[in-house]
Amino acid sequence: MTPTERTWAAIKLEPCDRIPVAPLMDVMFPSRHKGMTVAEGIAHPRRGFQAIVDTFDDVGGWDAMILPGYSLPIPPHISAVMQVVIGDTRYPGKEPGFAEDSSPQFIEKELLTIEDYDQMIKLGWTGFAEKNLSRFFPLDPELLLAWTKRQMERYKTEGELWKARNIPSLCGGMVMSPLMFLSTRRSLVSFTQDLYRMPDKVQAVMDAMVDDLIKFAIEAAHATGIPGVELILERGGCFYYPLKMFERFEFRYIKKMVDAFAAEGFITVMHLDQDWTLNLPYFLDLPKKMCVCELDSTTDIFKAKEILKDHMCIMGDVPASLSSIGTPSDMTAYCEKLIDQVGKGRTGLILSTGCTIPFDTKFENFQAMVDSVKNHLPQ
Numbered sequence: 001m002t003p004t005e006r007t008w009a010a011i012k013l014e015p016c017d018r019i020p021v022a023p024l025m026d027v028m029f030p031s032r033h034k035g036m037t038v039a040e041g042i043a044h045p046r047r048g049f050q051a052i053v054d055t056f057d058d059v060g061g062w063d064a065m066i067l068p069g070y071s072l073p074i075p076p077h078i079s080a081v082m083q084v085v086i087g088d089t090r091y092p093g094k095e096p097g098f099a100e101d102s103s104p105q106f107i108e109k110e111l112l113t114i115e116d117y118d119q120m121i122k123l124g125w126t127g128f129a130e131k132n133l134s135r136f137f138p139l140d141p142e143l144l145l146a147w148t149k150r151q152m153e154r155y156k157t158e159g160e161l162w163k164a165r166n167i168p169s170l171c172g173g174m175v176m177s178p179l180m181f182l183s184t185r186r187s188l189v190s191f192t193q194d195l196y197r198m199p200d201k202v203q204a205v206m207d208a209m210v211d212d213l214i215k216f217a218i219e220a221a222h223a224t225g226i227p228g229v230e231l232i233l234e235r236g237g238c239f240y241y242p243l244k245m246f247e248r249f250e251f252r253y254i255k256k257m258v259d260a261f262a263a264e265g266f267i268t269v270m271h272l273d274q275d276w277t278l279n280l281p282y283f284l285d286l287p288k289k290m291c292v293c294e295l296d297s298t299t300d301i302f303k304a305k306e307i308l309k310d311h312m313c314i315m316g317d318v319p320a321s322l323s324s325i326g327t328p329s330d331m332t333a334y335c336e337k338l339i340d341q342v343g344k345g346r347t348g349l350i351l352s353t354g355c356t357i358p359f360d361t362k363f364e365n366f367q368a369m370v371d372s373v374k375n376h377l378p379q
Helices: 003-009 028-033 038-043 045-059 076-086 114-130 141-164 178-186 188-197 198-226 242-264 275-284 301-308 320-325 328-341 361-376
Strands: 173-176 229-233 267-272 291-295 314-320 349-353
Touching: 003 349, 028 045, 038 045, 038 349, 045 141, 045 361, 114 198, 141 198, 173 198, 173 242, 178 188, 178 198, 178 242, 178 361, 188 198, 198 229, 229 242, 229 275, 242 267, 267 301, 275 291, 275 301, 291 301, 301 314, 301 328, 314 328, 320 328, 328 349, 328 361, 349 361
Parallel strands: 173 229, 229 267, 267 291, 291 314, 314 349
Antiparallel strands: none
16 A cells, blocks of 8 residues: 555545554654754755655655644745634743753643633634734734744645645644633633633633634645644543543534534544543544544553444554663564554554654664554454
8 A cells, every 4th residue: 555545545434454653743853863952944945845845764664644844834824813723832941040941841831811711702713813913923913924824734745745745744734622722812721710710601602713714724735735623632532631621512513513624525624632531432423524532641541442442443542751762672562552552454544653742762663653554453
């Protein structure tokens, strides 16, 4: 099978000649592997992306890209909205005392206020973002527009390069659930207080947001030509909240978003950071064979296979610690366990990293991960 055939067979839970492997790859590890600092790879997108391509060649290739590179799929006409989404991230090499060979850091702080909730309910998400653009982006809006155009064009170019190599990219759009977005922009502590103190208002805000979030993701996927959306989830699972809160404030919106993407013919890659083990049975209510359950080694992946069976492909979940401080033999043993148990029947598993591959990954460990699917078939 070609990499494209193999990957889509796994997503559709059809038999594969072997289990596909698709790391979540950004520029950090490849940049260091090719002799640059993380800061250089991020500051010079073309060089950073080339480092990904060179790493692909050095390791003998893998089967798919979850995202084609390190750019963002942002249609320019929604740049006002997306700037609010971006939030506050600090990058290596640009902050005092921030080592050039470290990973970017998201700064958890209150960008949105309780008063903003009333505006968002009244104006809708797009109306709120456009009205408050100068507050979140106090520079020339044309700079923001130019940035989003560059991001979108690079994203499409990166996707076309992989397509020419018959390596599919799975996600043409990216979006957060309303809960994930509000949690990161209100801050986890303040947002959790809001859920308990003003649950009806928070739900009204989410209702005002969700349709626009769906629209933006669909527009991006159509624009890039990649028939999939990455739905970024982390803070709505059982690690943070009881199931009754998950049902009200997270799953109802996950289902609405995934149903909308499936209606467009798009798969949804659910990026499930943190522990979602207790939430897994709910995913049986999502469209069959139209989702990928992407796990980060915190959720019990073997329990996920037991529950989801022939309903949904599972992606994951090589732990970051194994990539960074393990040995090649450790890596091989764990990957073979995943192949045998989660990939039983030669389908339903895409071997991948648990979230993004760490910047301090040992190349020989990454090589062992990629080689494991080529050297070992499920028992």
